[in-house]
Amino acid sequence: MILDTLGVGFLGTSTEVFQKAREYSKIYSSNVSSTVWGQPDFRLPPTYAAFVNGVAVHSMDFxxxxxxxxxxxxxxLPVLMALSEALPPSPKCSGLDLLLAFNVGIxxxxxxxxxxxxxxDIPKRFHPPSVVxxxxxxxxxxxxxxxxxxxxxxxxxxAVSHAGAPMANAATQTKPLHVGNAARHGLEAAFLAMLGLQGNKQVLDMESGFGAxxxxxxPKIxxxxxxxxxxxxxxxxxxxxxxxHLATHWVADAAASVRKQLVRDRALLPTDHMERIVLRIPDVQYVNRPFPDSEPxxxxxxxxxxxxxxxxxAITASSFHKHQVNRPRVRELLGKVELEHPQDNLPNFNTLYCEIxxxxxxxxIFTERSDTFYGHWRKPLSQKDLQEKFRANACRMLSCHTVERLIEIVENLEDLEDCSVLTALLKEPSPPEIVSKSL
Incomplete structure (x- = not known):
């Protein structure tokens, strides 16, 4: 097997597809590189910058x-940020160029x-970002x-031949790779197409193509x-x-309402007096984890x-740290939770509800129901709250001045003449006090 594989490999170096793959791979030995967000001393070839930044985006399911x-x-977005930095400085890529390409991708x-x-419906077989x-x-x-x-x-x-990842890896550290790979593979597909690599141009129209x-x-025209x-x-x-996971946001909304009835004047939750907690939710198996043992x-x-x-x-990013998950009071409460799946509560982000x-x-018995949580597309975040979320997340890596400058630029992106102004801010060195806190 080894001898045969070596032989056909040597022969394969004479093929056209090998020559195109080799030309594409030269990108990695060139001086073309892009920023890894918030890491001023670490740059990668565009496809891998898109990969690691894509992983970062989905690493907390946020x-x-x-x-x-x-x-x-x-x-x-990681693809466009990587490209805007890697492309030749002339002609300049404008904010409007980036906006249009972003909207096309969406x-x-x-x-x-x-x-x-x-x-x-909420997926069962594969993770949609890895496909679409x-x-x-x-x-x-x-x-x-x-x-x-x-x-x-x-x-x-x-790109269709790069697509796909099974749902079995949900709730593991591998799930964020689905988004990182989607960014990397899509950009790789575009580069290979530029070099003349060919596929089936009807792939989106075929049952054996994207229909797989x-x-x-x-598909429709x-x-x-x-x-x-x-x-x-x-x-x-x-x-x-x-x-x-998005479906848990209905649960949090309903639970917050019940808590208001159970807890008065900053008292502790009366866990000793609680006999059971019933959640009436859709049947989504990969979000049914009675005793989770890790952050994912x-x-x-x-x-x-x-x-x-x-x-x-309240629930914050720190709520999912392992020491929070393994608190004795949490484990005690988890043992009292029961799930019910009403027939009218379908696994669909547009129609599901949670009753607790x-x-x-x-x-x-105290009962509350949530049909739409704050942040859903039917009840969107205000611009102010969206900005506050950005500040809370970005200030861990960037200075306050840079954070405010990013808000200003992104909200007026169509007026930006040169995207390099934006990408320069993404690699700003972290202030010493932020670095010491992160360490």
């Missing part, structure tokens, strides 16, 4: 969520998901790089450019106030989020 279900931005994901009924995100990354990169129509078709065809990911995939309306004009995305598992646990909110009255009932030993 990134935006759309409907049909996917995390749309994490596979696209739009492609949404259009593909709207071609499938299955995509509207890869296509969105390729589309955004193709637009930003100015590829021809034929090259765009080739890029999407190549969806059992009921039914896209609307005419002149009459086209962007999907983001029709529906907002959900922005999370704490880093956990806790972020994907209906039970943990309910108990943490009941105990603490806490029964005390004296027979009293």
């Amino acid at each position: 990134d935006d969520t759309w409907y049909p279900a996917t995390h749309p931005s994490g596979a696209v 739009e492609v994901q949404g259009r593909l998901m709207h071609f499938s009924k299955e995509a509207k 995100g890869t296509l969105g990354s390729a589309a955004a990169a193709s637009k930003f790089l100015g590829l021809s129509m034929t090259e765009c078709q080739e890029a999407l065809a190549i 990911f969806y059992a009921n995939y039914a 896209l609307p005419d450019v002149d009459s086209h309306t962007w999907l983001l004009d029709q529906q907002d995305v959900a922005f999370k106030l704490f880093p956990a 598992e806790a972020r994907h646990s209906f039970q943990y989020v309910a108990c943490a909110m009941l105990l603490d009255g 009932s806490v029964a005390l030993k004296d027979g009293a």
